[in-house]
Amino acid sequence: MKNQTAFLTAPKKIEIDDTKMPAMGIGDVLIEVKQVGICGSDLGFFVDPTSGGRREAAYPIVLGHECAGVVIETGKAVQDIRPGDLVAVEPGVPCGHCEYCRSGRYNLCPDVDFLAAPPFRKGALQRYIAHPGDFVHKLPEGMTALDGAMLEPFSIGVHAIKRSRVMLGDTVVITGAGCIGLMCLMACKAAGAARIIVSDIYDNRLKMAKELGATDVVNSSRMPVEKEVLRMTDGRGADHVLEAAGVPAAMDAALAAVKRGGNIAVVGLNHTPTPFDFYEAARKECDLIHVWRYANIYPIAMKTVIAGKADPKSVVTSMFRFEEVQTAFEDSLNKKQEIMKAAIAFDK
Ligand SMILES: [Zn+2]
Numbered sequence: 239m240k241n242q243t244a245f246l247t248a249p250k251k252i253e254i255d256d257t258k259m260p261a262m263g264i265g266d267v268l269i270e271v272k273q274v275g276i277c278g279s280d281l282g283f284f285v286d287p288t289s290g291g292r293r294e295a296a297y298p299i300v301l302g303h304e305c306a307g308v309v310i311e312t313g314k315a316v317q318d319i320r321p322g323d324l325v326a327v328e329p330g331v332p333c334g335h336c337e338y339c340r341s342g343r344y345n346l347c348p349d350v351d352f353l354a355a356p357p358f359r360k361g362a363l364q365r366y367i368a369h370p371g372d373f374v375h376k377l378p379e380g381m382t383a384l385d386g387a388m389l390e391p392f393s394i395g396v397h398a399i400k401r402s403r404v405m406l407g408d409t410v411v412i413t414g415a416g417c418i419g420l421m422c423l424m425a426c427k428a429a430g431a432a433r434i435i436v437s438d439i440y441d442n443r444l445k446m447a448k449e450l451g452a453t454d455v456v457n458s459s460r461m462p463v464e465k466e467v468l469r470m471t472d473g474r475g476a477d478h479v480l481e482a483a484g485v486p487a488a489m490d491a492a493l494a495a496v497k498r499g500g501n502i503a504v505v506g507l508n509h510t511p512t513p514f515d516f517y518e519a520a521r522k523e524c525d526l527i528h529v530w531r532y533a534n535i536y537p538i539a540m541k542t543v544i545a546g547k548a549d550p551k552s553v554v555t556s557m558f559r560f561e562e563v564q565t566a567f568e569d570s571l572n573k574k575q576e577i578m579k580a581a582i583a584f585d586k
């Protein structure tokens with residue numbers, strides 16, 4: 239067997255090269271990669287691997303962390319996973335020993351090794367990867383590799399609504415209808431939120447939000463979302479705001495749109511230090527919640543998809559072959575009005 243890997247070798251330049259098959263530990267499984275979703279973070283690193291200014295990165299880098307494939311081989315310590323299984327890869331592998339790992343919040347492990355994230359030890363954009371058997375999830379009959387790959391961003395949405403405790407009948411505002419905003423939307427819908435108001439500056443994204451179950455959409459380039467939310471809720475505001483735009487201005491809108499005693503979950507990653515009106519937040523006694531990836535969420539996300547309560551793969555609007563990875567990234571970056579999310583399909 240021969241491996242091939244897509245290397246980011248310079249800003250906005252990805253080259254595919256023949257590589258060695260990955261080394262396997264006794265707890266690892268060898269996976270023939272079938273689908274990899276291109277995430278906003280991949281696009282950020284494609285342009286500048288040091289984006290955010292807090293990272294060090296040296297080329298070459300392998301991108302891709304939303305991944306599913308078929309197990310080819312298993313290490314002798316692997317239980318429950320067998321060759322031939324179609325699996326979703328949970329990209330973050332924590333140390334397993336620290337206080338966070340032991341308390342179940344392994345997303346906070348300081349030593350987590352996450353695919354295609356600093357320090358960029360490994361990425362999914364290759365024909366074969368080795369990954370710990372404990373961090374792959376066998377997909378049941380009826381789920382495809384694309385379903386499996388999309389469990390990654392969907393898990394963020396599920397984790398976000400668990401953290402913010404979205405309940406049956408709630409009113410939720412989601413600022414930002416990119417992939418993560420739409421994943422939050424599907425999670426809210428599945429959780430029984432009664433009213434889901436989604437804002438974005440792109441009409442194509444709002445159209446998709448509507449298709450996926452948003453009760454109301456607001457184009458925030460034409461109308462301040464907070465104003466619309468207050469109008470729709472008779473001045474009361476929303477029970478929850480899920481901020482998924484990752485831009486500084488969204489925090490003001492979130493604070494104005496949340497009701498007294500409600501909460502704001504910051505899901506989008508905003509790298510810019512942002513002013514925030516703490517006095518207004520105190521007056522409303524609203525909670526500010528943060529969301530960092532997810533822990534113990536894949537099984538919940540998977541059951542939600544199997545039950546037909548959410549279909550995360552519906553955000554994928556463009557499919558590219560592995561050989562077209564450069565185009566897939568360029569198009570994702572330059573055609574935001576057309577491409578909601580792209581994914582890479584590997585042929586046999
Ligand atoms: Zn992602």
Ligand SMILES: [Zn+2]
Pocket residue numbers: 332333334335336337338339347348349350
């Ligand atoms: Zn740990």
